Amino acid sequence: MPSSPGASPLAQRDFRLLFGGSGISAIGDQFTLVALPWLVLKLTGSPAALGLVLATMALPRAAFMLIGGAVVDRLSPRRVLLAARAVNALLVSLLAALVLGGAIHMGLVYALALGIGLATAFAYPAGSAMLPQLVAPAQLRAANALFMAMRQLSMLVGPALAGLLISVGAHGRHGNVADATGLGLAFAVDALSFVCSLVSLVLIRIHGDHHPRTPEGGVLANVVAGIRAAWADLPLRAFVLYAAVVSVFVGGPIQVGLPMLADTRLDLGAASLGILMTANGGGMLVGSMLSGLAAKLVRNRLGLMVLGIDSLAGLALAALAFDHSTLAGAALLATTGVLGGIVQVTIVSWIQHRVALEMMGRTMSLLMFTFMGLGPLSAAIAGSLLKVVSLPALFAGAGLMLTAIALTCMASPALRSIGMSSRAPAAAG
Template sequence: MLSPTTSRPAAPALRANRDFRLLFAGSAVSVLGDQFTLVALPWLVLRLTGSAATLGLVLAAMALPRAILMLVGGALVDRMSARRVLLLARSINAVLVALLAGLALTGGVSMPVVYAIALGIGVATAFAYPAGSALLPQVVVPAQLSSANALFMGMRQLSMFIGPALAGLAIGMHAGQAAAEARRLGLAFAIDAASFLVSLGSLWLIRGAAQGQSRPRMNGVLTDVAAGLHQVWTDLPLRAFMLYAAVVTAFVGGPIQVGLPVLANSRLDLGAASLGLLMTANGGGMLVGGFLSRVVARAANGRLGVLVLCMDTLAGLALAALARVHSTSHGALLLAGVGVLAGIAQIAIVSWIQQRVPAAMMGRTMSLLMFTFMGIGPVSAALAGSLLKLISLGTLFAGAGLGLSAIALGCLASPALRAIGSARADGAGLNA
C-alpha cells in the first residue's frame, strides 16, 4: 500500500501524463459501452430461446476460447507491444459487435450467428484483457500504480452504475413488442460498437512508454507460458490467491451470470429494466467500495487476505438471500451490498499483484488472474444453466451463496491466504 505522503503527489502527475489521459478516456468510453452488451446479449438469448441452459452455452462459447487462449495472450503481450495487441483485439471486437447490431436491427439474428459471434468475442478478449492490464504499468511509474488503479476501478464502477440502468431502460422501453424490442437491442449493440471506435482512436494516439517495444525471444510461446505459471506457483501467497479465486469463480460466477437474467425475466416486474437496475446497484456498491478501499486496506494493516476472506463470507450470505427475492428493490439492495464488499478488495488486490510481479512477467501474471475470473466464470455459467433444468432458481442462489461463505470461512485456516498483503522478506517474492 502507498503511504499518504506517496499518494498525494501521484494524482497531479497522472493528470499531466498524456498517455495515461488517453488510455483512461478511451477505456472509460469503452467500458460504458460494454455495459449495453452485457445487458443486451443475455436478454437477446432469452428472447430468442427462453432457455437458461442456452444462455449458459452462449456464455461458455465466449469462455472456452478465452480460457484456452488467455495464457497464450499473456505470453504474447510479454514479448510484443501491449498497445498493438490491444489495438488488434479491440478492432476485432468492434467488428463483431457491429455485426450483431446490424443483424438485430434488420431482424436477421439467429442462434447460430449468436454462437459464432460469442466465440469470436471470446478469442479477441483472450488477448485484450492481458494487454490492457499490462499496458497500465507501462504508462505510469510504480509509485503511481495504486492511484492509477483506483482511478481505473472507480471509472469502471461508475460505468457499471450508469451503463446497465441506461441499457435496461432503453431495451425494456418497448417490452412485449417484439419488433420494437429487437430494434432497441440492435441500438444497444451499436452503442457498444461505437464505444470501441472511440477506444481505438485513443489507443492509436498513445506514444512513448505505453507503446512499448517488441521483445522477441529465443523461447517459444508455450515455454513462456510455462515460465509464467512457474513464477506464480513459486510465489506462495500469489499462488494461494489464484487458486482461491478460481474455486470461488467456478462455484458462484456461473450462478450469478445466469441467475440474474433469469431472475429478472421470471420473477421481477420490469423485465430488462430490472436486470439493468440489479447490475446498476452492484456497480454503485462497487463504486462506494472503491472509495472506501484505501482506508479499509490501511486499517487491515497488511492483513489483506483476512479482509478478503471475511468480506467474501458476508457476500455469500447476501447472495444466498437472493433466493427469496421477488422485487427489484430488494434484489438491488442485496447486490449493492455485495458490490461494496467487492469494491473494497479489488483495488488493493490488483495493486498488490502489480507491485509484486516483475515487469517481464506482468502480462502472463495478469492473464492468469483474468483467466480465474473471466475464463472460468462463463464455463460455470453453462453448468448453472443446465442445473436450472433440475433445481429451482432459489436453490441455485442459496447453494452458491452459502457455498461461498463456507469456502471463505474454511480458507481462513490457510497461512498462505492470510499472508496476502503482508510485506515481503526480500525483493524476490515469497517462495513455497
C-alpha cells in the same frame, strides 16, 4: 514516464488517454451487450440459441486467455490492445452493416460472436498489463479504483442509453429482423466507441514500445513459464487457487440464481433483476472508492482483509435464501457489491505491484481465467443443481460455503502474508 507517486494518476497524460478511451469503449460495449441478445431473440425467438451465442463468445475467450497473456508479454501490451480493439471495431461495424442492410442471419451471428470472444481474450490481459507501465507503483491502487469506478458507471449508464436507442428504432425492419434500425444503430455506437479507443491508444507511448523484450521460446512455452512463475510465488499461488475455488462455488449460483430469484420470488419480475444488478453495480462503485481507506486501515494485512470480507459476503449471499422483497434483495446485493469492490481493487493492485512487468500479461490472464474460465462451468453446475435442490438451498449452500472457505483459509500463512509491501523476486522465462 510515470508521474510522481504522490500525484493523482490523472495527472499523467498517457493514463488520461487510456482512461478516457477505455471509458468511452466501456459504455459502447454495453450497447452490444444489450443489442446482441435482443437481435438473437428477434431472429430466433429461442432462449437456447441465445445461450449458444453467449457460449460462443465466452468459451474461446476463456480458452485463449492464457495465450493472450503470453502474447502480451512477448510484445508491447499497447500494441496488442490496439490490435485486439481494431479487430473488435471491424467485427462490430460489420455486424451493424449486416443488420441495417437486412443481411444478417444466425450463421453470421455465431461467426462474429466467435471473433469478438477471441479478440477479447487478448484485450483483457493487455489492458491490465499496460496500466503498471503508465503510473508509479504507489499509484496503482488509485488507478485501479478509477478504472473500476468507470466500468461500474458504464454498466449503470450504458444499458439505459442502449435500451432507449433500440426502442427509438423499434419499428424499423430490414430483411427478417424486427427492430433492425435501433439494433443496427446500437452496434454502430459500439463500433464508434472502439474508434475513439483506438485513437487514444495510438497517442499513448509506453516503455515496452521502445524497449521490447526479446521473446524466448514459443508462445506455449511462455504460457507454461508464466504458470510456473505464479506457482513458485507462494502467496500468489495461494490466492489464485483460493479465487478458483470461490469462483466455482459462488459464481454460478449468482449467475443462475439471481434471474430465478427475480422470476419466481420477487414482486417486479424482470424489473426486480435490473434493480438487483444495479444495486450490486452501485455497491461495487462505492467499494472501489472506499478501497484506499480500507487499505490504509488494514495496512499490510490485505490477505486477512480479503478473507474477512469474503466471510461477510458469504453470509449476505446466504441471506438471499430468505428474500421475498426486491428492496431487501437490493440491499444485500449492494452490500456484497461494496465488499467485492474493495477486494477487487486491492488484490489487482497487489498483483500489479508484486509481479515483474515481463510476467504481467501472463499473471493477469491467469487470474482472469480463474473467473472467466471457471464461471461458465460453475453456472452449468448450478443450473443442474436447481433440478434437485431448491433455490433457497442453492443460495444458502453457496453463501455458507464461501464463509466456511474464507474462515478456513485464515489458517493459511501464504494468504495471511498478502500485503502491498510484499514483492516477489524476479522470475525468468
